[in-house]
Amino acid sequence: MTPITPDHYIILAAVLFMIGVVGVLTRRNALVLLMSVELMLNAANLTFLTFSRVHGDNQGHVMVFFIIAVAAAEAAVGLAIILSVFRHKRSVNVDEVTAMKR
Amino acid sequence: MWSWDDAQRMGAEPVIEAIVFWVLAGGAVLSALAVIVPPFGKSPVHGAMALVACFFCLAGLYVLLAAHLMAALQVIVYAGAIMVLFTFVIMLLNLSDAEMGHPKYTVAKGVGVLVISFVFSKMLRVLGDTDVPGFSAVGDSGAYGGVKAVGNILLRDFLIPFELVSILLLVAIIGALVLAKKRV
Numbered sequence: 578m579t580p581i582t583p584d585h586y587i588i589l590a591a592v593l594f595m596i597g598v599v600g601v602l603t604r605r606n607a608l609v610l611l612m613s614v615e616l617m618l619n620a621a622n623l624t625f626l627t628f629s630r631v632h633g634d635n636q637g638h639v640m641v642f643f644i645i646a647v648a649a650a651e652a653a654v655g656l657a658i659i660l661s662v663f664r665h666k667r668s669v670n671v672d673e674v675t676a677m678k679r
Numbered sequence: 680m681w682s683w684d685d686a687q688r689m690g691a692e693p694v695i696e697a698i699v700f701w702v703l704a705g706g707a708v709l710s711a712l713a714v715i716v717p718p719f720g721k722s723p724v725h726g727a728m729a730l731v732a733c734f735f736c737l738a739g740l741y742v743l744l745a746a747h748l749m750a751a752l753q754v755i756v757y758a759g760a761i762m763v764l765f766t767f768v769i770m771l772l773n774l775s776d777a778e779m780g781h782p783k784y785t786v787a788k789g790v791g792v793l794v795i796s797f798v799f800s801k802m803l804r805v806l807g808d809t810d811v812p813g814f815s816a817v818g819d820s821g822a823y824g825g826v827k828a829v830g831n832i833l834l835r836d837f838l839i840p841f842e843l844v845s846i847l848l849l850v851a852i853i854g855a856l857v858l859a860k861k862r863v
Contacts, residue, residue, distance in 0.1 A: 579697070580693040580697060581693070581696055581697050582811070582813060583811045583812075583814060584806060584811055586740070586744070587806060588803070589708070591803070592708055593708065593711055595795060595799050596708070596711045597711075598795050600714065602791040603784075603791075603792065608723040608768070608769060609715065609723060609726055612723075612726055612727065612765065615761070616714065619757070623741075629744075629746070630815070630817065631811065631813070631814060635823065635824065636836075638746055638829045639829065641746075641749050642749070642829070643840060645752055645753070645757065646847070647844070648761065649756060649761055649851070650850075651851075653764065653851050653852070653854075654858065656764060656855070656859075657855040657858035658858055660772070660859045663772055664861070
Protein backbone atom coordinates (compact mmCIF):
# COMPACT_ATOMS: atom_id res chain seq x y z
CA MET A 578 0.00 0.00 0.00
CA THR A 579 1.45 3.34 -1.03
CA PRO A 580 1.45 6.25 1.42
CA ILE A 581 -1.20 8.92 0.86
CA THR A 582 0.10 11.90 -1.11
CA PRO A 583 -1.55 15.25 -1.99
CA ASP A 584 -2.31 13.73 -5.42
CA HIS A 585 -4.78 11.34 -3.80
CA TYR A 586 -6.72 14.20 -2.25
CA ILE A 587 -6.67 16.29 -5.44
CA ILE A 588 -7.97 13.40 -7.54
CA LEU A 589 -10.68 12.71 -4.95
CA ALA A 590 -11.69 16.38 -5.05
CA ALA A 591 -11.78 16.26 -8.87
CA VAL A 592 -13.98 13.16 -8.78
CA LEU A 593 -16.41 14.81 -6.34
CA PHE A 594 -16.46 17.97 -8.49
CA MET A 595 -17.22 15.91 -11.60
CA ILE A 596 -20.07 14.13 -9.81
CA GLY A 597 -21.47 17.56 -8.91
CA VAL A 598 -21.17 18.83 -12.50
CA VAL A 599 -22.84 15.71 -13.90
CA GLY A 600 -25.63 16.17 -11.34
CA VAL A 601 -26.20 19.77 -12.45
CA LEU A 602 -26.17 18.73 -16.12
CA THR A 603 -28.43 15.69 -15.96
CA ARG A 604 -30.91 16.21 -13.11
CA ARG A 605 -33.84 18.62 -13.53
CA ASN A 606 -35.09 18.70 -9.94
CA ALA A 607 -34.10 22.10 -8.55
CA LEU A 608 -33.45 20.65 -5.07
CA VAL A 609 -31.04 18.03 -6.42
CA LEU A 610 -29.42 20.77 -8.51
CA LEU A 611 -28.69 22.83 -5.39
CA MET A 612 -27.30 19.74 -3.64
CA SER A 613 -24.96 19.13 -6.59
CA VAL A 614 -23.71 22.71 -6.27
CA GLU A 615 -22.98 22.06 -2.58
CA LEU A 616 -21.03 18.99 -3.66
CA MET A 617 -18.89 21.10 -6.01
CA LEU A 618 -18.21 23.68 -3.29
CA ASN A 619 -17.08 20.87 -0.98
CA ALA A 620 -14.69 19.57 -3.63
CA ALA A 621 -13.17 23.07 -3.78
CA ASN A 622 -12.88 23.08 0.04
CA LEU A 623 -11.01 19.77 -0.04
CA THR A 624 -8.55 21.15 -2.60
CA PHE A 625 -7.97 24.30 -0.51
CA LEU A 626 -7.26 22.24 2.61
CA THR A 627 -4.95 19.89 0.71
CA PHE A 628 -2.77 22.70 -0.63
CA SER A 629 -2.94 24.44 2.74
CA ARG A 630 -1.43 21.31 4.24
CA VAL A 631 1.18 21.07 1.47
CA HIS A 632 2.38 24.59 2.27
CA GLY A 633 1.88 24.26 6.04
CA ASP A 634 -0.02 27.57 5.93
CA ASN A 635 -3.34 28.39 7.59
CA GLN A 636 -4.63 30.75 4.88
CA GLY A 637 -6.40 27.96 3.00
CA HIS A 638 -8.50 27.35 6.12
CA VAL A 639 -9.66 30.98 6.03
CA MET A 640 -10.76 30.51 2.42
CA VAL A 641 -12.68 27.37 3.39
CA PHE A 642 -14.34 29.35 6.20
CA PHE A 643 -15.51 31.96 3.68
CA ILE A 644 -16.69 29.29 1.23
CA ILE A 645 -18.77 27.67 3.96
CA ALA A 646 -20.35 31.04 4.83
CA VAL A 647 -21.11 31.79 1.16
CA ALA A 648 -22.54 28.28 0.71
CA ALA A 649 -24.88 28.88 3.66
CA ALA A 650 -26.07 32.16 2.15
CA GLU A 651 -26.47 30.53 -1.28
CA ALA A 652 -28.49 27.63 0.15
CA ALA A 653 -30.82 29.98 2.06
CA VAL A 654 -31.53 32.22 -0.96
CA GLY A 655 -31.68 29.29 -3.40
CA LEU A 656 -34.20 27.41 -1.29
CA ALA A 657 -36.30 30.57 -0.91
CA ILE A 658 -36.32 30.94 -4.72
CA ILE A 659 -37.36 27.28 -5.09
CA LEU A 660 -40.19 27.88 -2.60
CA SER A 661 -41.54 30.90 -4.47
CA VAL A 662 -41.19 29.15 -7.87
CA PHE A 663 -43.09 26.19 -6.48
CA ARG A 664 -45.86 28.54 -5.32
CA HIS A 665 -46.31 29.89 -8.85
CA LYS A 666 -45.71 26.75 -10.93
CA ARG A 667 -46.58 23.86 -8.60
CA SER A 668 -43.35 22.23 -9.78
CA VAL A 669 -39.65 22.21 -8.94
CA ASN A 670 -38.64 20.98 -12.39
CA VAL A 671 -36.24 23.59 -13.80
CA ASP A 672 -37.25 22.71 -17.40
CA GLU A 673 -40.69 24.17 -16.68
CA VAL A 674 -39.33 27.47 -15.34
CA THR A 675 -39.30 29.30 -18.68
CA ALA A 676 -40.80 32.71 -17.79
CA MET A 677 -37.61 34.54 -18.85
CA LYS A 678 -37.45 32.70 -22.21
CA ARG A 679 -40.58 34.21 -23.77
CA MET B 680 -1.77 -3.98 -1.68
CA TRP B 681 -1.02 -4.19 2.04
CA SER B 682 1.68 -6.47 3.30
CA TRP B 683 3.39 -6.94 6.62
CA ASP B 684 6.78 -6.00 5.12
CA ASP B 685 5.36 -2.66 3.98
CA ALA B 686 4.06 -2.01 7.48
CA GLN B 687 7.49 -2.81 8.95
CA ARG B 688 9.22 -0.56 6.47
CA MET B 689 6.91 2.47 6.70
CA GLY B 690 5.83 2.22 10.32
CA ALA B 691 2.22 1.80 11.39
CA GLU B 692 1.06 5.41 10.98
CA PRO B 693 1.10 5.74 7.14
CA VAL B 694 -0.67 2.39 6.82
CA ILE B 695 -3.44 3.45 9.22
CA GLU B 696 -3.67 6.82 7.44
CA ALA B 697 -3.98 5.06 4.09
CA ILE B 698 -6.70 2.71 5.36
CA VAL B 699 -8.70 5.60 6.87
CA PHE B 700 -8.24 7.65 3.69
CA TRP B 701 -9.51 4.91 1.38
CA VAL B 702 -12.51 4.11 3.59
CA LEU B 703 -13.51 7.79 3.85
CA ALA B 704 -12.79 8.53 0.17
CA GLY B 705 -14.84 5.53 -0.94
CA GLY B 706 -17.68 6.55 1.35
CA ALA B 707 -17.58 10.13 0.06
CA VAL B 708 -17.65 9.11 -3.62
CA LEU B 709 -20.38 6.48 -3.15
CA SER B 710 -22.64 8.80 -1.17
CA ALA B 711 -22.02 11.63 -3.66
CA LEU B 712 -23.10 9.26 -6.45
CA ALA B 713 -26.20 8.35 -4.43
CA VAL B 714 -27.16 12.06 -4.44
CA ILE B 715 -27.35 12.33 -8.23
CA VAL B 716 -28.01 8.82 -9.63
CA PRO B 717 -31.80 8.53 -10.14
CA PRO B 718 -32.56 5.09 -8.58
CA PHE B 719 -31.16 6.25 -5.23
CA GLY B 720 -31.51 10.00 -5.66
CA LYS B 721 -35.10 9.71 -6.90
CA SER B 722 -36.55 11.13 -3.74
CA PRO B 723 -34.85 14.37 -2.64
CA VAL B 724 -34.97 13.19 0.99
CA HIS B 725 -32.79 10.18 0.15
CA GLY B 726 -30.47 12.51 -1.78
CA ALA B 727 -30.22 14.86 1.21
CA MET B 728 -29.39 11.98 3.58
CA ALA B 729 -26.70 10.73 1.16
CA LEU B 730 -25.29 14.26 1.05
CA VAL B 731 -25.11 14.34 4.86
CA ALA B 732 -23.14 11.07 4.76
CA CYS B 733 -20.83 12.61 2.14
CA PHE B 734 -20.25 15.67 4.36
CA PHE B 735 -19.37 13.44 7.33
CA CYS B 736 -16.84 11.51 5.22
CA LEU B 737 -15.33 14.82 4.08
CA ALA B 738 -15.12 16.01 7.70
CA GLY B 739 -13.13 12.85 8.45
CA LEU B 740 -10.80 13.65 5.55
CA TYR B 741 -10.35 17.20 6.92
CA VAL B 742 -9.24 15.70 10.24
CA LEU B 743 -6.78 13.53 8.30
CA LEU B 744 -5.46 16.78 6.77
CA ALA B 745 -5.03 18.21 10.32
CA ALA B 746 -7.76 20.81 9.65
CA HIS B 747 -9.56 20.30 12.96
CA LEU B 748 -11.52 23.57 13.07
CA MET B 749 -12.74 23.12 9.50
CA ALA B 750 -13.81 19.53 10.24
CA ALA B 751 -15.90 20.79 13.17
CA LEU B 752 -17.39 23.57 11.02
CA GLN B 753 -18.13 21.07 8.26
CA VAL B 754 -20.21 18.97 10.66
CA ILE B 755 -21.89 21.91 12.42
CA VAL B 756 -22.61 24.23 9.49
CA TYR B 757 -22.86 21.87 6.49
CA ALA B 758 -24.16 18.59 7.88
CA GLY B 759 -26.06 20.45 10.59
CA ALA B 760 -27.47 23.81 9.56
CA ILE B 761 -27.51 23.70 5.74
CA MET B 762 -28.84 20.15 5.44
CA VAL B 763 -31.52 20.81 8.07
CA LEU B 764 -32.62 23.73 5.87
CA PHE B 765 -32.68 21.42 2.83
CA THR B 766 -34.70 18.66 4.53
CA PHE B 767 -37.03 21.30 6.01
CA VAL B 768 -37.80 22.71 2.55
CA ILE B 769 -38.16 19.21 1.03
CA MET B 770 -40.70 18.26 3.68
CA LEU B 771 -42.45 21.64 3.46
CA LEU B 772 -42.96 21.18 -0.30
CA ASN B 773 -44.05 17.53 0.16
CA LEU B 774 -43.65 16.87 -3.57
CA SER B 775 -45.64 14.30 -5.49
CA ASP B 776 -43.97 12.39 -8.33
CA ALA B 777 -45.60 14.60 -10.98
CA GLU B 778 -44.44 17.83 -9.32
CA MET B 779 -40.90 16.50 -9.08
CA GLY B 780 -40.60 16.11 -12.85
CA HIS B 781 -39.45 12.96 -14.64
CA PRO B 782 -35.79 12.70 -15.59
CA LYS B 783 -35.33 13.08 -19.33
CA TYR B 784 -32.23 11.79 -21.06
CA THR B 785 -31.56 13.89 -24.15
CA VAL B 786 -28.66 13.85 -26.60
CA ALA B 787 -27.50 17.23 -25.26
CA LYS B 788 -27.10 15.80 -21.76
CA GLY B 789 -25.13 12.84 -23.09
CA VAL B 790 -22.83 15.22 -24.99
CA GLY B 791 -22.45 17.32 -21.83
CA VAL B 792 -21.38 14.31 -19.78
CA LEU B 793 -18.92 13.31 -22.53
CA VAL B 794 -17.40 16.81 -22.57
CA ILE B 795 -17.12 16.75 -18.78
CA SER B 796 -15.33 13.38 -18.81
CA PHE B 797 -12.96 14.78 -21.44
CA VAL B 798 -12.21 17.78 -19.17
CA PHE B 799 -11.72 15.35 -16.27
CA SER B 800 -9.21 13.25 -18.24
CA LYS B 801 -7.32 16.44 -19.15
CA MET B 802 -7.24 17.42 -15.45
CA LEU B 803 -5.73 14.05 -14.56
CA ARG B 804 -3.19 14.49 -17.37
CA VAL B 805 -2.14 17.91 -16.04
CA LEU B 806 -1.89 16.51 -12.52
CA GLY B 807 0.29 13.69 -13.82
CA ASP B 808 2.63 16.21 -15.49
CA THR B 809 2.80 18.46 -12.42
CA ASP B 810 5.11 17.65 -9.56
CA VAL B 811 3.06 18.42 -6.46
CA PRO B 812 5.34 18.58 -3.40
CA GLY B 813 4.54 16.23 -0.52
CA PHE B 814 2.82 17.22 2.71
CA SER B 815 4.85 19.39 5.04
CA ALA B 816 5.20 18.24 8.64
CA VAL B 817 2.77 20.19 10.81
CA GLY B 818 2.91 18.45 14.19
CA ASP B 819 0.19 18.31 16.84
CA SER B 820 0.97 21.59 18.62
CA GLY B 821 -2.22 23.31 17.41
CA ALA B 822 -0.19 25.86 15.45
CA TYR B 823 -1.77 24.41 12.30
CA GLY B 824 -5.51 24.10 11.77
CA GLY B 825 -6.54 24.76 15.36
CA VAL B 826 -9.08 27.36 16.50
CA LYS B 827 -6.39 29.70 17.79
CA ALA B 828 -4.21 29.56 14.69
CA VAL B 829 -7.02 30.03 12.17
CA GLY B 830 -8.79 32.59 14.34
CA ASN B 831 -5.64 34.70 14.58
CA ILE B 832 -5.27 34.84 10.80
CA LEU B 833 -9.00 35.35 10.30
CA LEU B 834 -9.30 38.36 12.62
CA ARG B 835 -5.94 39.91 11.79
CA ASP B 836 -5.17 39.49 8.07
CA PHE B 837 -8.72 38.85 6.86
CA LEU B 838 -10.71 41.18 9.10
CA ILE B 839 -12.40 43.16 6.28
CA PRO B 840 -13.49 40.06 4.30
CA PHE B 841 -14.73 38.63 7.61
CA GLU B 842 -16.93 41.68 8.20
CA LEU B 843 -18.08 41.58 4.56
CA VAL B 844 -19.19 37.97 5.05
CA SER B 845 -21.34 39.06 8.00
CA ILE B 846 -22.99 41.66 5.75
CA LEU B 847 -23.46 38.97 3.08
CA LEU B 848 -25.21 36.72 5.60
CA LEU B 849 -27.46 39.62 6.64
CA VAL B 850 -28.35 40.25 2.98
CA ALA B 851 -29.03 36.52 2.53
CA ILE B 852 -31.38 36.50 5.54
CA ILE B 853 -33.35 39.49 4.22
CA GLY B 854 -33.32 38.12 0.66
CA ALA B 855 -34.58 34.71 1.75
CA LEU B 856 -37.34 36.34 3.81
CA VAL B 857 -38.46 38.61 0.96
CA LEU B 858 -38.42 35.72 -1.57
CA ALA B 859 -40.17 33.16 0.61
CA LYS B 860 -42.86 35.39 2.12
CA LYS B 861 -46.23 35.25 0.40
CA ARG B 862 -46.86 38.99 0.69
CA VAL B 863 -44.09 41.50 1.37
